[in-house]
Amino acid sequence: MTADLDAARPIASQSRPIVRLERVGKTFSNGTVALAGLDLTVGQGEFLSLLGPSGCGKSTALRILAGLAAPTSGEVRWIGRDDGEGARPEIGFVFQEPTLMPWATVFSNVWLPLRLKGRPKAETRDAVMGALEMVGLAPFAASYPRELSGGMKMRVSIARALVTGAKLMLMDEPFAALDEITRFKLNNDILRLREQLGWTVLFVTHSVYESVYLSSRIVVMAARPGRVVADVRVDAPAVRDEEFRTTDLYNRTCREVSASLHQAMGAHDHL
Amino acid sequence: MTHAPDHAGDRAADRSGDLEAPAAPPREPFLSRDRLLRVVVPLAILAALLLLWDWYVRANDIKPYILPGPGLVLTTLVADFGTLSGALLVTLQITFLALFLALIGGTLLAVLMTQSRLFELALFPYAVILQVTPIIAIAPLIIIYVRDTQSAVLLCAFIVTFFPILSNTVAGLKSVDHNLLDLFQLYGASRWQTLLLLKIPAAQPYFFAGLRIGGGLALIAAVVAEFAAGSAGAGSGLAFRILESQYRLNIPRLFAGLILLSATGVVVFWLTSLVSHLALRRWHESALTRET
Numbered sequence: 001m002t003a004d005l006d007a008a009r010p011i012a013s014q015s016r017p018i019v020r021l022e023r024v025g026k027t028f029s030n031g032t033v034a035l036a037g038l039d040l041t042v043g044q045g046e047f048l049s050l051l052g053p054s055g056c057g058k059s060t061a062l063r064i065l066a067g068l069a070a071p072t073s074g075e076v077r078w079i080g081r082d083d084g085e086g087a088r089p090e091i092g093f094v095f096q097e098p099t100l101m102p103w104a105t106v107f108s109n110v111w112l113p114l115r116l117k118g119r120p121k122a123e124t125r126d127a128v129m130g131a132l133e134m135v136g137l138a139p140f141a142a143s144y145p146r147e148l149s150g151g152m153k154m155r156v157s158i159a160r161a162l163v164t165g166a167k168l169m170l171m172d173e174p175f176a177a178l179d180e181i182t183r184f185k186l187n188n189d190i191l192r193l194r195e196q197l198g199w200t201v202l203f204v205t206h207s208v209y210e211s212v213y214l215s216s217r218i219v220v221m222a223a224r225p226g227r228v229v230a231d232v233r234v235d236a237p238a239v240r241d242e243e244f245r246t247t248d249l250y251n252r253t254c255r256e257v258s259a260s261l262h263q264a265m266g267a268h269d270h271l
Numbered sequence: 272m273t274h275a276p277d278h279a280g281d282r283a284a285d286r287s288g289d290l291e292a293p294a295a296p297p298r299e300p301f302l303s304r305d306r307l308l309r310v311v312v313p314l315a316i317l318a319a320l321l322l323l324w325d326w327y328v329r330a331n332d333i334k335p336y337i338l339p340g341p342g343l344v345l346t347t348l349v350a351d352f353g354t355l356s357g358a359l360l361v362t363l364q365i366t367f368l369a370l371f372l373a374l375i376g377g378t379l380l381a382v383l384m385t386q387s388r389l390f391e392l393a394l395f396p397y398a399v400i401l402q403v404t405p406i407i408a409i410a411p412l413i414i415i416y417v418r419d420t421q422s423a424v425l426l427c428a429f430i431v432t433f434f435p436i437l438s439n440t441v442a443g444l445k446s447v448d449h450n451l452l453d454l455f456q457l458y459g460a461s462r463w464q465t466l467l468l469l470k471i472p473a474a475q476p477y478f479f480a481g482l483r484i485g486g487g488l489a490l491i492a493a494v495v496a497e498f499a500a501g502s503a504g505a506g507s508g509l510a511f512r513i514l515e516s517q518y519r520l521n522i523p524r525l526f527a528g529l530i531l532l533s534a535t536g537v538v539v540f541w542l543t544s545l546v547s548h549l550a551l552r553r554w555h556e557s558a559l560t561r562e563t
Contacts, residue, residue, distance in 0.1 A: 099450040099451055099454060101451065101468075101469070104472075116464055144553055144554050146554060
């Protein structure tokens with residue numbers, strides 16, 4: 001047990017770091033400790049999955065990064081191009097639910113981030129249609145969310161996240177509510193978009209297989225209090241397809257990550 | 272699959288085809304069986320009841336000042352339409368004016384209350400007190416303080432109509448999806464943008480439910496207030512005509528007035544439902560027909 005926690009030493013990022021969480025803690029007003037001193041550095045261009053059981057604070061970490069929640073202790077340091085202190089960059093956020101406005105068309109939903117910045121419809125038409133094009137939903141611009149399937153709604157949500165040109169994507173279990181076939185498709189879409197648009201992705205999931213398939217690095221977290229127990233690099237090319245699921249590397253990594261997750265949960269058998 | 276009970280969405284998702292065209296809702300033929308039934312069944316019941324009523328009155332030789340037959344009620348309605356239509360117009364005016372004022376007042380106050388906690392704390396309890404006190408008990412006071420009877424009746428109707436619109440709109444403005452609120456915060460939306468683009472559209476279904484309740488209550492309150500006021504002569508509404516008919520034992524006219532009052536209620540309900548349907552039909556579950 002102790003030996004495994006020692007294995008949680010952070011792996012040095014191979015790329016330029018863009019944000020550093022330093023001993024970030026979050027205690028909710030009801031006394032729940034969601035995070036206790038989380039140290040995490042995200043490198044430029046990484047696909048970093050946060051994997052762990054419910055209550056390990058992975059979503060909280062994402063919300064803190066997005067500025068939707070404030071840490072109760074520790075610091076979030078954004079790092080600028082010159083390695084100095086930087087401002088929070090433009091962020092795209094994809095929630096677990098599609099989180100679309102049901103009263104607005106697909107177009108208006110994707111337009112929203114630009115609209116909130118005061119950009120008129122006419123001027124942003126190309127950007128919005130371009131974003132819809134990237135997720136294959138341009139023909140559905142005039143549809144309402146209720147007319148779309150679960151997977152299509154999620155794609156609209158992704159289009160909305162990318163329409164601002166954000167390079168940092170935060171995704172909070174975006175495909176957890178979808179069936180497996182749709183999830184596989186969307187996983188491939190995310191890999192493609194990441195390659196195309198040069199994203200850095202922080203991806204929260206509780207699926208070992210999803211995290212190994214997508215990530216360049218997997219951080220396994222344990223609950224109560226939320227902390228990092230393992231930091232696993234997936235040394236496979238960024239561009240992957242279904243073939244990858246049959247490789248030895250994939251299987252080996254799945255086993256390794258599963259074992260870490262098991263350890264992370266083992267300490268809390270009463271859950 | 273999705274948790275949301277969106278039928279069109281589930282249908283498309285079931286095929287798990289991600290890029291299926293959204294299915295157009297099947298067009299109902301103008302004279303479908305269902306539509307025909309919806310018209311024919313209530314009409315048949317009405318005809319049966321009228322026949323039963325007519326038979327009962329004739330068979331027992333009941334005097335018109337106790338219970339007039341449907342034929343007599345109808346001829347009275349036509350013969351007295353001059354008097355009754357004037358009263359109907361007054362009642363309609365009061366009902367719709369009360370509803371209109373309550374709409375403006377209720378919505379504005381709801382927005383203010385959800386924008387400022389202090390405002391809510393200060394006003395909401397008094398709105399509740401005004402609502403839970405039976406209007407019939409306040410009416411005598413209002414009639415004393417407000418000189419003009421019509422204005423007094425209008426004020427009563429307004430008070431009753433106001434609350435359901437206020438409380439429903441407040442509930443709607445507060446029941447916005449938290450993830451959407453997060454999204455607006457993430458993109459740095461101003462308070463005004465959040466209100467206009469998120470809270471007000473999200474509150475619509477609640478608001479329209481309040482409108483439908485308020486519409487029905489406006490008519491009831493207009494009648495109750497007029498009973499309390501006992502206003503007479505020109506410029507009085509249907510409620511007074513009904514009271515007057517009772518005093519004079521002109522029961523056929525009482526029935527005729529009652530029919531007009533019911534018809535008004537139906538029209539108000541139908542209008543508010545129509546407005547609600549038109550506003551929500553593109554997106555809200557309540558306005559969609561369920562496919563089985």
